[in-house]
Amino acid sequence: MDELFLGDVELDVAFQPIVDLETFRPFGYEVLGRARSRARGVVHRPDHLLELAHARGTLLRLDRAWRALAISRIAAATVPGELRWFFNVDSRCIDDPEHTSGFTRATLEAAGLNDLQVVIELGERDPLLDATRLARLVPSYAQQGFAIALDDLGAGHASLNRLVELRPDVAKLDMKLVRGIDADAYRLALLRSLVRFADEVGMILIVEGIETAAELTAVRRLGVAFGQGYLLGRPRELPEAWRGPMRSHEAGISGTFPTGTASAVSDARVLERGA
Numbered sequence: 276m277d278e279l280f281l282g283d284v285e286l287d288v289a290f291q292p293i294v295d296l297e298t299f300r301p302f303g304y305e306v307l308g309r310a311r312s313r314a315r316g317v318v319h320r321p322d323h324l325l326e327l328a329h330a331r332g333t334l335l336r337l338d339r340a341w342r343a344l345a346i347s348r349i350a351a352a353t354v355p356g357e358l359r360w361f362f363n364v365d366s367r368c369i370d371d372p373e374h375t376s377g378f379t380r381a382t383l384e385a386a387g388l389n390d391l392q393v394v395i396e397l398g399e400r401d402p403l404l405d406a407t408r409l410a411r412l413v414p415s416y417a418q419q420g421f422a423i424a425l426d427d428l429g430a431g432h433a434s435l436n437r438l439v440e441l442r443p444d445v446a447k448l449d450m451k452l453v454r455g456i457d458a459d460a461y462r463l464a465l466l467r468s469l470v471r472f473a474d475e476v477g478m479i480l481i482v483e484g485i486e487t488a489a490e491l492t493a494v495r496r497l498g499v500a501f502g503q504g505y506l507l508g509r510p511r512e513l514p515e516a517w518r519g520p521m522r523s524h525e526a527g528i529s530g531t532f533p534t535g536t537a538s539a540v541s542d543a544r545v546l547e548r549g550a
């Protein structure tokens with residue numbers, strides 16, 4: 276990892292479920308980059324590491340290292356074929372002269388994961404979410420057969436302008452617009468209108484950052500199809516139950532769900548009933 280400037284830093288990835296709010300089954304998983312110093316036992320904030328990498332010109336390598344690590348973990352597991360896998364991409368990577376289109380597709384092919392349903396999240400990690408970069412990146416990812424998500428809608432540069440310019444397959448509503456939504460008429464009205472908007476244009480809407488039973492109840496009452504947040508499942512390793520010798524797309528297996536997520540989700544149900 277020295278070539279990434281990272282010294283003794285060890286990269287890792289975690290997977291956070293995105294949950295179907297009707298069935299409480301996982302719709303997919305977002306891949307989250309992690310890093311820690313082996314010697315000092317320090318856990319690094321991924322956003323700090325990204326900014327450091329950006330400053331040192333190694334952003335593309337860090338971004339790709341995390342993605343490749345996640346793909347290798349998925350390839351080593353028996354993942355249900357119907358799940359979507361959400362990868363964060365920092366759109367500033369395209370500024371690197373070494374950037375070429377097709378890295379993710381080639382990595383999936385090399386891992387035997389041609390059929391994996393991939394969603395590329397753009398937004399969260401790019402403080403500018405520059406329109407020029409998006410105009411180059413989005414067609415490249417579409418050509419590789421990936422869906423596009425606008426991350427953190429409503430935060431920073433992931434604005435309504437970006438939404439209408441990008442016309443993404445998926446939008447993820449920023450957690451700040453969800454916090455305390457059960458007791459906030461403005462947040463409720465905004466989400467209600469976004470649910471209708473998503474329905475009209477055929478976009479999948481995911482609500483991020485659901486942390487309380489009251490928030491979950493409010494979001495479900497508005498008819499939001501998919502949610503993410505600590506109440507529904509924390510970032511974690513892929514479930515033990517999936518770490519089998521054969522991958523699902525080879526075995527034709529589908530419909531198995533991680534016990535960890537199921538229990539987190541049933542906890543959420545109990546909480547919700549108690550609310």
Ligand SMILES: [Ca+2]
Nearest residue numbers: 363396399426
């Ligand atoms: Ca994200």
